Amino acid sequence: MSEPTVFIVDDDAAVLDSIVELVTSVGLRAATFRSAQEFRASFNPEQPGCLVLDVRMAHVSGPALQDDLNAIGARIPIVFISGHADISVAIKVIKAGAIDFVQKPYREQQLLDSINEALRRDAEARQLTRNGASFAERLAALTDRERDVLDQVVKGLSSKAIARLLDISYRTVELHRSHIMEKLHVRSVAELIRLVIEQRSA
Numbered sequence: 001m002s003e004p005t006v007f008i009v010d011d012d013a014a015v016l017d018s019i020v021e022l023v024t025s026v027g028l029r030a031a032t033f034r035s036a037q038e039f040r041a042s043f044n045p046e047q048p049g050c051l052v053l054d055v056r057m058a059h060v061s062g063p064a065l066q067d068d069l070n071a072i073g074a075r076i077p078i079v080f081i082s083g084h085a086d087i088s089v090a091i092k093v094i095k096a097g098a099i100d101f102v103q104k105p106y107r108e109q110q111l112l113d114s115i116n117e118a119l120r121r122d123a124e125a126r127q128l129t130r131n132g133a134s135f136a137e138r139l140a141a142l143t144d145r146e147r148d149v150l151d152q153v154v155k156g157l158s159s160k161a162i163a164r165l166l167d168i169s170y171r172t173v174e175l176h177r178s179h180i181m182e183k184l185h186v187r188s189v190a191e192l193i194r195l196v197i198e199q200r201s202a
Contacts, residue, residue: 004119005049009033009065010081011057015104019052019081022108023115036060036068045074048126050099050118052111055082055089063093070096075125077118081106135195138184146183149176153189154196 006023010016011034020030029049033039037060039051053062060068066078080093083104090101099121100114142150145166152162159173166173186192 002047003029004122005029005031005047006052006115006119007031007033007039007049007076008052009036009039009057009062010052010054011035012054015054015081019111022112026112028115028119036062036065040065040068043069043074043076045076048119048122050077050079050115050122052079052081052115055080055086055093056084063089063096066093066096066098075122077121079111079114079118081111132199135184135199139196139199141183142180146176146180149173150180150192150196153177153180154193 006019006028008016008019008023008030009032010019013034016032016034020032023030033042036053036057040060053065055062062080062082069076069078078093078098080090080098080101081104082089082101085103093101099118102111102114148166149162152165157165159170159177163170163173181187181192184192184195186195
């Protein structure tokens, strides 16, 4: 997977330069855009990272870009920056999913903390997506009989009870359980039940 990028969108070149200098000074990768349209044209949802977004810009505002990204199902975490103490805007963008609303002039560590939190959430969300997809694929690889056994395990039945219910031997149930655990890459029955329930409710 490519390296996470801090995407910075602001129509003030001096602000862009200062934020780039800040994020690169701690080893983060940065990409800059002078308008919301420029960012939107190059946006790739597969690219890990976060968005540092100015509230007030010509043509398309930061909150308008956030609305556009939400409308297409994009989940890139956003840190807003603003030179104006607009509480109503801050509340709106936070409710719409923004990580933070940082007022200019900002403290460098405050902005870095917000960016790091945004990157952490992006990485976590992507990991959950990957785990969900791979677990679904592993579930699909189970045999019909393994699915039958799994359904009863999730209900909390013992191997003896499952054997009676499915009219198979206790040893066969234990063998199926072992194969299920191996195929699904889980280490305990509790983990197995949790992952199956999460998958079915997704």
